[in-house]
Amino acid sequence: MIVVGLTGGIGSGKSTVARMFSELGVPVYISDIEAGKLMRTAPEIRTAIVALLGEKAYTPGGPDNAYIAGKVFSDRALLGRLNGIIHPAVAAHFRGWYARQHAPYVIKEAAVLFESGGNKECDAVVMVTAPEETRIKRVMQRDTVSREDVLRRIANQWDEKRKEALSDYVIVNTDLEKTERQVRELHPVLSNLEASR
Numbered sequence: 001m002i003v004v005g006l007t008g009g010i011g012s013g014k015s016t017v018a019r020m021f022s023e024l025g026v027p028v029y030i031s032d033i034e035a036g037k038l039m040r041t042a043p044e045i046r047t048a049i050v051a052l053l054g055e056k057a058y059t060p061g062g063p064d065n066a067y068i069a070g071k072v073f074s075d076r077a078l079l080g081r082l083n084g085i086i087h088p089a090v091a092a093h094f095r096g097w098y099a100r101q102h103a104p105y106v107i108k109e110a111a112v113l114f115e116s117g118g119n120k121e122c123d124a125v126v127m128v129t130a131p132e133e134t135r136i137k138r139v140m141q142r143d144t145v146s147r148e149d150v151l152r153r154i155a156n157q158w159d160e161k162r163k164e165a166l167s168d169y170v171i172v173n174t175d176l177e178k179t180e181r182q183v184r185e186l187h188p189v190l191s192n193l194e195a196s197r
């Protein structure tokens, strides 16, 4: 069973495209959601994060995401160490999920697929793109955040061109109908990837 990584910069429309694949019956693993669940529920992750960022990183209800983001987004070394805790845990969890799927291929959606090295565990990578200005506006509207906030998040991701060059397929997501068409065209290609190797 083929593993297809799905990535793209913030606001490119990864979740939107992932939903389209899911509607075609493709099993989809959303790395950010699973990472959040592991942070809430896995005691060894909690222990490691508290050791790295202090007791304030967790409230009785779970991780304090605002506190954690405040700490790591201004300190790249700390972000790297936090990722060093979370990414291997997600990779292990993904392998367990993958073993339970039955389909020609599965999709692993990850905002930081290349940045985390997750692409090495994928047989092919699909990248979703949209012009930067469009992405900024979408995220400002979706999350009601400032332009500066979005730019800060973009600065923590690899450059679009660098990621595009490393991807096998690119979906341009500026118009939802055209995006659907690209997904429908790519689906049989990905379904037959295993046989064509």
Ligand SMILES: Nc1ncnc2c1ncn2[C@@H]1O[C@H](COP(=O)(O)OP(=O)(O)OP(=O)(O)O)[C@@H](O)[C@H]1O
Pocket (backbone or CB within 6 Å): 008, 009, 010, 011, 012, 013, 014, 015, 016, 017, 111, 138, 139, 142, 173, 174, 175, 176, 179
């Ligand atoms: N083609 C499109 N036309 C208009 N709006 C879109 C389009 N694609 C996505 N959007 C909207 O833009 C916002 C960002 O899309 P989405 O959440 O899918 O992106 P994402 O890449 O998963 O973002 P993030 O990296 O922040 O998780 C959402 O509110 C979504 O509904």
